[in-house]
Amino acid sequence: MSVDRFLAHLADHRPRFECEPAGPTQDTRIEVKLSHLLRPSADGSALTELRSLLSVPSPDVEALYGEHDGMDLYVQGGTVGLALYPISTWRAATDSFRQGVQSSGRVMDELYPFEREGIVVGEPPQSGNVLMLYQGRMHYSDHDGGDDTPIAENFGAFLGRLALDPAKFLYDLGCYARYSDGQSDRQWIPLRYLHD
Numbered sequence: 239m240s241v242d243r244f245l246a247h248l249a250d251h252r253p254r255f256e257c258e259p260a261g262p263t264q265d266t267r268i269e270v271k272l273s274h275l276l277r278p279s280a281d282g283s284a285l286t287e288l289r290s291l292l293s294v295p296s297p298d299v300e301a302l303y304g305e306h307d308g309m310d311l312y313v314q315g316g317t318v319g320l321a322l323y324p325i326s327t328w329r330a331a332t333d334s335f336r337q338g339v340q341s342s343g344r345v346m347d348e349l350y351p352f353e354r355e356g357i358v359v360g361e362p363p364q365s366g367n368v369l370m371l372y373q374g375r376m377h378y379s380d381h382d383g384g385d386d387t388p389i390a391e392n393f394g395a396f397l398g399r400l401a402l403d404p405a406k407f408l409y410d411l412g413c414y415a416r417y418s419d420g421q422s423d424r425q426w427i428p429l430r431y432l433h434d
Contacts, residue, residue, distance in 0.1 A: 240394065241301040247401040248274050248311070250433035255312070255405055257417055257426035268426060270417040273313050277324060280307035284325045291328055291357050294374040298393040299359075312404055312415065312428075319408050319415040319428070320400070322360040322369075331358040335368050335379070342381075350386040352377040365414040378411065404431045 253272040258264070280288065280303045288303055289295070303325060312319030323331055335358050339349065346354055356372030370377045375388035376396040389410075390396035400407050405428035408415045416425035 241298055241305070241397065244302070244397040244401050245305060248276065248309075252432075252434045253312075254432045255417065255428035256430040256432055258429050260416060260425040260427050267429070268419050269432065270314050270419075270426060270428075272319075275310040275313055275318075276306045277308045279303075279305055280325055288325045288328075291325075292371060292374075293355065296371065296374055296393050298397065299371065302393070302397070311400075312408070314417050317415060317417055318363045319404065320360065320362055320411075323358070328357050328359060331368070332356075332370075334358075350377075350379075352386060352388075353379050362408065362411045362414045365412055367412065367414075380412065382412070405429055 253274075255270045255272060257268050257270050259266055284307060285300060285304065288300060292299065302322075308324035308327075309322050310318040311321070336346075336353075339353065340346070352370055352372035352375075356370035356377060358368045359371050360369040361367060367378060367380045367382075369389075370379055371393070374392055376390040376393060377386070378384065378389045390399055408428055413427060415428060417428065418424075419426060
């Protein structure tokens with residue numbers, strides 16, 4: 239998917255999720271209104287840093303960050319479905335990830351190559367997991383297990399998968415995004431993405 243098409247998806251009119259309650263299956267459904275927090279475009283020095291951090295040139299990453307230097311997606315109040323970090327935080331996020339892995343008792347030799355050498359670019363908040371770019375591919379480091387299969391063969395494919403079915407994508411990452419009906423403490427899980 240092109241970055242322009244992904245940005246068009248983010249500009250959908252009245253984006254929302256149809257959600258079901260977490261827990262025992264019920265027939266109740268609600269619609270949750272969504273927004274996106276899109277940061278200003280990266281400046282020249284940030285894009286230079288981006289190029290230096292990536293092991294393989296990625297025109298789609300550069301194009302997206304040339305428009306927005308990070309973003310919080312599928313937001314309702316304090317809930318963020320997916321976060322893509324600003325370039326200035328990638329190095330620190332990567333260092334923090336590796337330190338966290340080591341403090342959990344894993345040794346660097348046990349990590350997948352993408353975990354040892356990739357760069358952390360985002361996360362599903364509240365998950366303890368990270369999205370990583372490695373050799374042009376998008377990977378997901380899941381603390382509950384997982385493997386080294388890329389979640390997308392390139393950044394454009396990652397954007398395409400996300401825009402095609404955001405609810406399924408968030409579910410596939412572990413279903414960490416839980417939304418609110420604004421009236422109770424019940425948690426709501428996205429089932430389907432809607433827009434006008």
